Amino acid sequence: MLNIIDLENRWKRYKIKSYIPYITIVVSLSIIIGIILFFISTKHHTPTKQKISQSKIIAKPKPTRQQSKPTTPQLKPTPPHKIKEKTLLMPSMEFLKNMQDAQPYYIDEIPKQKKIIHKKVIQQEIPTEEILIKPKLTKPKPIQLNKNSIETHTEKPKKISITINQERDPKKDIKEVLKRFKENNNPALSLFIAKNYYELKEYKQAYNYALITNQLDNTIEDSWLIFAKSLVKMGQKDKAIEILKKHISDSNSNSAQILYENIRTGKFK
Amino acid sequence: MINMSSIYTQSKNVFLDTVNAQDYVQLDRVSTIYQSLKDSIQKPLKMILLYGKPGTGKSMFLKKLYNDLSQNITIHLYETPILDESEFYKTLAQDIFQLKYNGTLNFTQFMKIVNSKKEQITQTPVVLLDEAQLYSEALMEKIRLLSDTRTIKFVITLHKTEKEDLIAKEHFQTRIWESIELENASKTELKIYIQKKLMKANCFDTANMFTTKIVNKIYKLTNGNYRDTNKLLHTVFEIYSIYEQDGKLASFGTVQISTKIVEMAAIHTGLINA
Numbered sequence: 001m002l003n004i005i006d007l008e009n010r011w012k013r014y015k016i017k018s019y020i021p022y023i024t025i026v027v028s029l030s031i032i033i034g035i036i037l038f039f040i041s042t043k044h045h046t047p048t049k050q051k052i053s054q055s056k057i058i059a060k061p062k063p064t065r066q067q068s069k070p071t072t073p074q075l076k077p078t079p080p081h082k083i084k085e086k087t088l089l090m091p092s093m094e095f096l097k098n099m100q101d102a103q104p105y106y107i108d109e110i111p112k113q114k115k116i117i118h119k120k121v122i123q124q125e126i127p128t129e130e131i132l133i134k135p136k137l138t139k140p141k142p143i144q145l146n147k148n149s150i151e152t153h154t155e156k157p158k159k160i161s162i163t164i165n166q167e168r169d170p171k172k173d174i175k176e177v178l179k180r181f182k183e184n185n186n187p188a189l190s191l192f193i194a195k196n197y198y199e200l201k202e203y204k205q206a207y208n209y210a211l212i213t214n215q216l217d218n219t220i221e222d223s224w225l226i227f228a229k230s231l232v233k234m235g236q237k238d239k240a241i242e243i244l245k246k247h248i249s250d251s252n253s254n255s256a257q258i259l260y261e262n263i264r265t266g267k268f269k
Numbered sequence: 270m271i272n273m274s275s276i277y278t279q280s281k282n283v284f285l286d287t288v289n290a291q292d293y294v295q296l297d298r299v300s301t302i303y304q305s306l307k308d309s310i311q312k313p314l315k316m317i318l319l320y321g322k323p324g325t326g327k328s329m330f331l332k333k334l335y336n337d338l339s340q341n342i343t344i345h346l347y348e349t350p351i352l353d354e355s356e357f358y359k360t361l362a363q364d365i366f367q368l369k370y371n372g373t374l375n376f377t378q379f380m381k382i383v384n385s386k387k388e389q390i391t392q393t394p395v396v397l398l399d400e401a402q403l404y405s406e407a408l409m410e411k412i413r414l415l416s417d418t419r420t421i422k423f424v425i426t427l428h429k430t431e432k433e434d435l436i437a438k439e440h441f442q443t444r445i446w447e448s449i450e451l452e453n454a455s456k457t458e459l460k461i462y463i464q465k466k467l468m469k470a471n472c473f474d475t476a477n478m479f480t481t482k483i484v485n486k487i488y489k490l491t492n493g494n495y496r497d498t499n500k501l502l503h504t505v506f507e508i509y510s511i512y513e514q515d516g517k518l519a520s521f522g523t524v525q526i527s528t529k530i531v532e533m534a535a536i537h538t539g540l541i542n543a
Binding site: 004013 | 511529537
């Protein structure tokens with residue numbers, strides 16, 4: 001009598017065994033075909049990449065033509081949407097709008113600084129020679145002078161102004177200058193503000209005032225440099241490079257060239 | 270559904286590995302060979318060699334020949350080799366010359382008997398020796414010498430091996446007048462063989478279950494060897510009988526022989542190494 005159960009189990013094992021060669025052949029063939037197809041596809045893809053890169057190269061001159069047209073007044077007021085389209089300059093145009101319309105930026109801050117303004121006015125009236133002397137003087141000295149010879153030295157308020165000057169807050173200075181800038185729109189003042197903001201590491205404000213300076217007078221090189229530096233600090237290195245490139249092409253400025261190289265090589269971060 | 274409850278058991282018995290002349294299946298090629306063998310026996314040949322691989326039907330041939338000719342001529346079939354030389358001569362002396370010999374009978378003594386009876390014999394007796402490869406070389410040499418006397422005609426069967434070829438070449442090359450090779454069945458012959466065998470036993474339903482596809486499968490497994498085919502089909506029908514008893518036959522159907530069952534039978538008989 002046959003042991004059918006055992007025989008069936010043996011048959012099942014046999015069937016599995018018999019399919020193994022076919023499975024291995026199919027799997028190996030599919031792997032081989034897959035590899036071949038992969039290589040074929042990669043071969044076909046490489047020319048398309050080249051085509052794309054070529055098309056990019058061809059496409060590149062278009063923006064340069066557009067940019068080359070307004071060579072001199074690049075940063076001069078343009079509609080915000082146009083500026084956005086350009087890849088090189090992406091300033092915050094809302095800032096400009098604010099400046100043109102309400103200008104709340106200046107107005108809001110001014111009333112708080114009334115007392116300081118007085119001090120600054122005094123400071124600005126002080127001759128530059130006296131300011132140079134300032135570091136040599138110490139704090140106790142003006143106190144002594146005040147006590148002993150008030151009458152004799154009444155004509156020299158210099159020492160008082162010196163003490164005020166040492167206690168100065170750069171932010172307060174900026175606000176003071178801001179007020180003046182509002183009155184006369186002097187690009188030198190806006191540049192001063194931009195530089196101060198840059199030193200205070202308020203790069204966005206530095207950027208804004210550099211832009212304003214440039215709008216007022218685009219020949220001031222420092223406005224370009226501060227603008228570019230601020231952009232770098234804000235992480236927009238590519239834009240900074242592009243702007244410097246244009247400025248260099250227009251002005252052949254050495255300092256701009258040096259900054260450009262520093263930014264490009266990563267020396268200036 | 271056809272009631273095949275007993276048919277599977279009957280079919281199983283058809284493929285029992287027995288050498289029975291009644292089970293001989295008439296196939297065209299085999300019939301031609303058989304006829305040529307019969308004709309050769311009528312000719313004054315010293316020795317006829319029937320050779321082929323195991324399971325090609327040599328023994329069946331001898332059996333069939335013996336059955337067919339025993340009515341007309343003096344023919345003796347020795348299916349099992351008589352390995353003892355004295356016993357071999359004594360058996361021949363008794364069967365051919367009706368001489369009972371007590372004690373040892375050696376070749377010289379037997380040759381004397383042969384020569385003395387030579388004139389009395391009107392028709393050359395035929396001795397059919399199956400499995401002749403089992404005889405010793407010395408005895409085979411003596412059989413050769415006996416055949417040279419033309420008093421006894423020998424039909425011997427050999428397995429076709431290198432050794433057997435050597436025997437044929439060295440001892441019988443000049444004496445063998447006829448050599449017939451039996452081969453395995455072809456696919457067509459195998460189908461006819463199976464179906465004829467079943468139909469002989471009135472197993473028509475199971476005979477119809479052997480489609481060309483399943484016969485090809487069987488051929489692939491047995492290479493057309495009759496003995497292997499018999500063994501395989503015996504197991505096939507045994508499995509069918511068991512499934513029938515267990516009531517699992519419906520899953521295999523009765524239209525044609527199940528490939529699964531054939532493979533299972535092949536595993537059981539060792540034709541598939543699983």
